[in-house]
Amino acid sequence: MSHVVVGLAEAADLPSIGTIHARAFHPTREWHRRIFPESIAPWWEKRYSMEIADSNCYVLKISSSDSATPTPAPVLGLLSLRKYDANEKGAGRWASYPPPPEVDKESYDAMLKSMIEYRERFMLGRVHLCIDLFGVDHEYQGRGMGKMLLAKACEIADREKLDVFVEANEFAESFYHDFGFETEGRIEMPLDGVTQCFLVRKSR
Template identity: 25%
Template sequence: MAFALRPATFGDAPILTDIYLAAFKDEPISRAIFPRMGPSSYNWWYDSILEEMGNPEWHFICIYSTSDPKKSPVAYAKWNAPTSTPLPRREELPEWPEFSNTELANHFFGTLFENRRANMGERRHWYLEILATLPEMQGKGAASMLLKWGLEKADEAGLESYLEASPKGKSLYEKMGFEEKGRLVLPSPDDDAEEFVECFMLREPRTKSE
């Protein structure tokens, strides 16, 4: 299957919401923070995507099959461009969807923010906040295309790149030059599941010769 890349549009917001909720439906942390019951989590993500698309420093990029005349997204990424705006803090966390485990949400996302601040300080960098692919399209190269888009921007500017990754997805990022700088380990919200791990990863800029 051949893929192509394009900027996402406001009209893609419903599909991007579906992609996110489907891509992480089997992750206990995602299910606890964004319950798949009723419309609450869907509406939360949909509204967030629409709001964030209006910020020129946040780039929503999507992948579609070249055989699809509608160019409907099957994967997308949210890359945050370098900015002088201070990184968020725990007290700036949003109000989570109805039925969410808010204590877990605040701890999880608050820890991500704190570790990004600890790893990056005030250095300008590109940040891959979201990368999501429909389950049936995973492993076909869409994620690599979305990753390369932002890394090319970072390399052109001579800037570092930063992201958080699960151990399962870590190998893809390591192939692209990322190195683990630490990790968050949490007990799973599901009693029968293993502990949840999130890796903090940093990549130095590369020159064309590299």
Template identity: 25%
Template sequence: MSAPRPTVLISPVNPSDYASVAEVYLRSFETTEILTDIYPPAIQPSMETRIALNVQERTKRYLEPLNDLVEVKATIDGKTVGAAIWLSPLDRTSTGGDSLPHEVEIEQMLAAKEKEAGREPWEFEMDKTIDKEFYAKFKKTMKEIRKNWSKGAPHWYLSYLFVDPEYQGCGVGGALMKFGTDQADEAGLPTWLESTIAGRPVYHKKGFEVHSWCEVEGEKFEGGRLRWPGMERKPQAVKQ
């Protein structure tokens, strides 16, 4: 007789959670395709340094209003074992999926503040851990694929989801996924995500289908390119 699954609790991520979330994030993606291309293992500092840099990045990222970003953590017996960032729906049909006027204002304000204040030492250290050329192509490709799919129509977007390797198979990923898909179903809205090749069957079981493929060319990739699927989930009837 198999042991019962542990209880997984989902709650918002607070600043006091940044370090524990960062550690799980880094551990869960250490051997994951795409993430190892963004953060090449050969140039990574110690785990302690990477956690500290990640916390600094998170702190800066959340200083400014991001009205559509929802980050939640999964805990078992009080321990953080996973997290997810969801972007809640905004209607961008007026811009075809590009940033809305108030979002452009925020982006310009942040750029002006950074130019005035200059970059902090930790940001230069972070630069050393990233393949910046690949990362820029990666972000641009995902943004274009999602924009072409949605045309700016409201939807829930799973930006990322990760689970502590020691707790995979315990229902953690499913609980983090359900947080967003339940709200999408309640609103009658579709859901979008980008997956690794390995993660594709997992998301397929949750109702996602491949809509289109993201591609980045490069000599270091097998066959000269890296591909990963953009997947959509249509809204499902809410069980009464």
């Protein structure tokens, strides 16, 4: 693959977007395999069709620009950035578009509860951006694609003069620190033993 580019996802990308979560996390993260099984790809497609159509969202993709790649090119990484109003409560699309029965509801609800609690604790009262999903296909990790996606998200945040909130597991914490995020809180998920970190990046 000679060259990759970051751009906004389109409707034609939805079939590939539907599988990006499984491709990014299932090879190494048991928690992701259990809570979001591979069979729910159509749910991801429908969810992100709403995000793509929402003017408050930036659904960033990274894909190959090689002329030999099929059109549309497979989505190799995705970062979904959503704008929240100053007094907007809840977990956005995560709560407004319920998951299918295959999802581990207990773990899903615990994830939403922590997201809501910490986003509202640190961000309520100011317009801000929230990273809802961020992942790169496991086969392409280690090639700088995640850095390209997050750099673009930070560029958007700085252009709009907005702070950014993200919930991430402990394995990604230092990666976000490299982009100016600061850890504001941590919690161990009671059902999974996974430490989730809540990070905020101030606009520049």
